[in-house]
Amino acid sequence: MQTVTLKPIKEIKISVEAENISPDKFAGKTEKDIQSLEAWMGNQKTTLGELFSVKAEGSGAAADTKIVMDGNFSRIKRIGEGMTAGLIIIKGNVDMHLGAKMSGGKISVTGNVDSWAGREMKGGELIIEGNAGYYLGAGYRGETCGMRGGKITVLGNALDFLGEHMCGGEIIVKGNAGILPGLSNNGGKIVIEGNTSRPGSEMSKGTIIINGLVDEMMPVFKAEGTEAVDGVTYRKYTGDVIVNGKGVLYLK
Amino acid sequence: MELLIKNGSVYDPSNGIKGDKTDISIKDGKIVEKVSSNASVIDAGGRLVMPGGVDAHSHIAGAKVNMGRIMRPEDTRAGIKPRTKITRPCTGYTVPNVYAMGYRYAQMGYTTVFEAAQAIMKARHTHEELEEIPIIDKGALTLFGSNWPTMDFVREKNMDKLAAYVAWGLLASRGFGIKCVNPGGGEMWGFGKNVTGLDDVVPNFDVTPKDIIVSLMKVNEMLGLPHSVHLHCNNLGKPGNYKTTLASMELAKQVKPSKDRQVLHVTHVTFNCWGGTNWGDFESKADEIANYLNNSENITTDMGQLIFGSATTMTADGPVQYANAKLLHAKWANGDVELEDASGVVPIFYAKQVSIHAIMWAMGLELALLTKDPYKVLLTTDHPNGGPFVNYPEVIALLMSNKKRQEEIKTLHEAVHKRTKIPGIERELDFNDIAIMTRAGHAKVLGLLDTKGHLGVGADADIAIYDIKPDQIDPSVEHAKIKSAFQSAAYTIKGGEVVVKDGQITATPMGRTYWVDASVPDEHTEIMMKDIRMKFKNYYSINLANYMVQDEYLTHPKVVRAGVIPAEVS
Ligand SMILES: [Zn+2]
Numbered sequence: 001m002q003t004v005t006l007k008p009i010k011e012i013k014i015s016v017e018a019e020n021i022s023p024d025k026f027a028g029k030t031e032k033d034i035q036s037l038e039a040w041m042g043n044q045k046t047t048l049g050e051l052f053s054v055k056a057e058g059s060g061a062a063a064d065t066k067i068v069m070d071g072n073f074s075r076i077k078r079i080g081e082g083m084t085a086g087l088i089i090i091k092g093n094v095d096m097h098l099g100a101k102m103s104g105g106k107i108s109v110t111g112n113v114d115s116w117a118g119r120e121m122k123g124g125e126l127i128i129e130g131n132a133g134y135y136l137g138a139g140y141r142g143e144t145c146g147m148r149g150g151k152i153t154v155l156g157n158a159l160d161f162l163g164e165h166m167c168g169g170e171i172i173v174k175g176n177a178g179i180l181p182g183l184s185n186n187g188g189k190i191v192i193e194g195n196t197s198r199p200g201s202e203m204s205k206g207t208i209i210i211n212g213l214v215d216e217m218m219p220v221f222k223a224e225g226t227e228a229v230d231g232v233t234y235r236k237y238t239g240d241v242i243v244n245g246k247g248v249l250y251l252k
Numbered sequence: 253m254e255l256l257i258k259n260g261s262v263y264d265p266s267n268g269i270k271g272d273k274t275d276i277s278i279k280d281g282k283i284v285e286k287v288s289s290n291a292s293v294i295d296a297g298g299r300l301v302m303p304g305g306v307d308a309h310s311h312i313a314g315a316k317v318n319m320g321r322i323m324r325p326e327d328t329r330a331g332i333k334p335r336t337k338i339t340r341p342c343t344g345y346t347v348p349n350v351y352a353m354g355y356r357y358a359q360m361g362y363t364t365v366f367e368a369a370q371a372i373m374k375a376r377h378t379h380e381e382l383e384e385i386p387i388i389d390k391g392a393l394t395l396f397g398s399n400w401p402t403m404d405f406v407r408e409k410n411m412d413k414l415a416a417y418v419a420w421g422l423l424a425s426r427g428f429g430i431k432c433v434n435p436g437g438g439e440m441w442g443f444g445k446n447v448t449g450l451d452d453v454v455p456n457f458d459v460t461p462k463d464i465i466v467s468l469m470k471v472n473e474m475l476g477l478p479h480s481v482h483l484h485c486n487n488l489g490k491p492g493n494y495k496t497t498l499a500s501m502e503l504a505k506q507v508k509p510s511k512d513r514q515v516l517h518v519t520h521v522t523f524n525c526w527g528g529t530n531w532g533d534f535e536s537k538a539d540e541i542a543n544y545l546n547n548s549e550n551i552t553t554d555m556g557q558l559i560f561g562s563a564t565t566m567t568a569d570g571p572v573q574y575a576n577a578k579l580l581h582a583k584w585a586n587g588d589v590e591l592e593d594a595s596g597v598v599p600i601f602y603a604k605q606v607s608i609h610a611i612m613w614a615m616g617l618e619l620a621l622l623t624k625d626p627y628k629v630l631l632t633t634d635h636p637n638g639g640p641f642v643n644y645p646e647v648i649a650l651l652m653s654n655k656k657r658q659e660e661i662k663t664l665h666e667a668v669h670k671r672t673k674i675p676g677i678e679r680e681l682d683f684n685d686i687a688i689m690t691r692a693g694h695a696k697v698l699g700l701l702d703t704k705g706h707l708g709v710g711a712d713a714d715i716a717i718y719d720i721k722p723d724q725i726d727p728s729v730e731h732a733k734i735k736s737a738f739q740s741a742a743y744t745i746k747g748g749e750v751v752v753k754d755g756q757i758t759a760t761p762m763g764r765t766y767w768v769d770a771s772v773p774d775e776h777t778e779i780m781m782k783d784i785r786m787k788f789k790n791y792y793s794i795n796l797a798n799y800m801v802q803d804e805y806l807t808h809p810k811v812v813r814a815g816v817i818p819a820e821v822s
Binding site for chain 2: 142
């Protein structure tokens with residue numbers, strides 16, 4: 001078992017590309033090795049040691065590596081990008097692309113995460129106790145598949161376009177979601193406990209369940225009567241009919 | 253500047269050299285008889301030496317290519333490489349940026365590449381990009397197959413006017429030859445329709461695709477253009493289209509070549525040797541095309557080999573792209589080039605377990621392996637339609653090794669066994685065949701064999717050295733070594749300058765842009781221009797004065813003279 005603790009040693013105002021913060025990159029490395037891992041701050045090359053105090057205890061493979069991040073990481077991007085195993089615990093806020101393309105392991109955040117968290121995620125778990133920004137679990141510009149597997153849970157709210165181009169996996173938002181959740185999605189499951197607007201537009205596959213209010217519906221769904229899901233009765237819709245979609249939308 | 257390449261195992265098909273240990277002398281960018289003792293020396297140490305690669309059909313510049321970049325930001329991210337001291341940043345895989353186009357071709361030992369389709373109206377864009385592609389020599393074929401003036405003059409049966417229009421169109425676009433894409437179809441797509449065969453009549457013009465193809469072949473030979481008509485057949489993308497392809501090839505019999513080359517080049521046969529009547533009984537008829545090629549003269553083709561993975565289809569064939577986008581539920585860009593043509597761009601992912609894709613993969617290989625004469629089938633992927641050009645080494649390895657093909661076949665959809673002949677084809681090409689299919693053949697088809705695609709005295713000093721000792725390797729078994737050697741040239745020499753060493757770019761000189769200045773009698777141009785001025789006045793959205801590509805667009809031009817009037821050599 002290896003535990004690595006990172007704390008900011010100065011106020012970071014310029015965004016940092018920190019894809020090297022990942023159990024896969026830290027596994028089996030000494031404190032010194034980790035301190036010397038590269039990061040870009042704006043257009044300047046720097047190291048993790050220049051930005052954070054690094055404390056490493058024990059040693060282990062990625063699956064046995066735990067990273068604890070304590071402090072304000074609101075300008076630190078791409079934490080846990082592509083990670084395959086292990087655990088990242090973040091006590092604070094983080095910038096964009098948290099857990100992008102991750103395929104295994106778990107990230108949990110006590111604060112808020114900026115846009116594109118879990119984008120093109122393939123597996124593993126992402127737990128966000130605060131709020132999420134735009135494009136949670138979506139595909140980045142041009143991608144035809146966003147999230148493909150794994151699970152994202154947001155205890156707070158999420159902004160617009162969550163699960164855009166989603167092809168698999170599961171997103172649960174306990175609070176409200178912005179407009180167009182599940183836009184163009186092609187698989188997977190989205191559950192929104194709170195309110196949202198215009199869900200499932202252009203969806204061709206996948207399931208969206210909304211327990212709160214839907215402010216506005218796109219006129220592209222076919223009403224299919226009612227259906228019970230886990231003992232709760234919903235109005236069922238299928239669509240988007242314009243793209244011959246087989247997606248399913250459950251509304252209260 | 254003198255350079256001597258010693259101890260190379262040289263393959264130079266058009267000079268009959270097959271692996272002989274020959275020295276090559278270079279002076280002032282040309283291959284010469286001998287050099288002085290001051291010449292710098294590269295010791296090839298028995299390694300494979302070939303003329304620099306030539307590609308007669310690729311999509312490297314212009315409006316369609318750039319549309320691909322715009323609609324595929326995810327592709328841009330797929331090939332990012334930061335700048336170095338001498339190279340600029342690279343991006344993209346199927347639609348690389350302009351710098352990557354030049355570097356990646358040069359790294360494979362290629363030194364000359366032709367863009368296969370530019371509309372005259374979009375030619376400025378093409379040349380703006382060509383001007384930024386480093387290292388390689390290049391040129392662009394100009395679209396004539398659905399242009400209103402072409403169809404008018406074909407209907408009038410006025411070959412003098414048509415020849416004058418082609419000559420003027422090549423000047424206006426600084427183009428190298430006649431490209432003809434789904435003739436008539438580009439016009440009908442303006443009305444949401446397509447032609448379905450060679451004898452359909454194009455509404456409002458009263459001409460057929462057959463009339464257009466034959467007339468363009470006639471004026472091509474009247475003008476004595478270096479290249480022949482370059483045809484993308486009608487019905488592309490439809491099962492059963494091999495019949496249209498064969499019927500189009502049959503038209504070549506009506507015209508005599510004016511030079512020692514084909515009268516018709518039928519391109520990317522992977523997309524038009526399709527049997528069956530629908531996607532259910534879809535099958536390869538590449539063997540029928542190969543059989544026809546084996547029994548005919550004056551026709552050449554290229555493979556348009558499919559590469560599994562990401563590709564971006566882009567063509568002036570607008571209607572086929574609409575069909576593709578519908579079929580694939582994919583992103584779709586549609587373009588209308590006013591009086592000239594249509595176009596479309598659609599991304600695609602070729603998967604090994606999709607029966608259609610597995611069958612298409614077999615088609616290009618069948619064509620190349622069943623056609624006896626390698627000069628008749630050029631190695632291309634119709635970049636980026638069948639796949640990106642960086643995969644040529646994969647295709648070379650497949651052609652040279654049946655073992656590799658059989659290994660690949662095991663991973664493919666079972667349809668490859670029932671709907672293609674590839675599993676039973678044992679032929680393995682040798683280095684001489686590959687040198688033809690990647691250099692000499694392309695240069696011959698383009699009509700540039702005087703200076704390109706060979707290593708005789710007087711040729712441009714464009715040379716590739718690969719890290720293979722031909723007498724010490726069995727390509728059939730060591731196909732992985734073949735692939736990696738062709739991916740990364742030991743040396744690429746362009747115009748006598750070392751531009752790549754050990755796969756790394758070492759210099760980035762600017763290549764030249766080839767175009768054809770064809771002369772016709774002034775009175776023919778005058779009569780033709782009356783019609784053209786009328787078209788601009790009544791229909792075009794831009795002025796004639798803003799239409800022509802000016803000399804400023806070509807900072808390194810290489811003019812090839814042709815024409816009805818014997819031109820004086822300049
Ligand atoms: Zn093409």
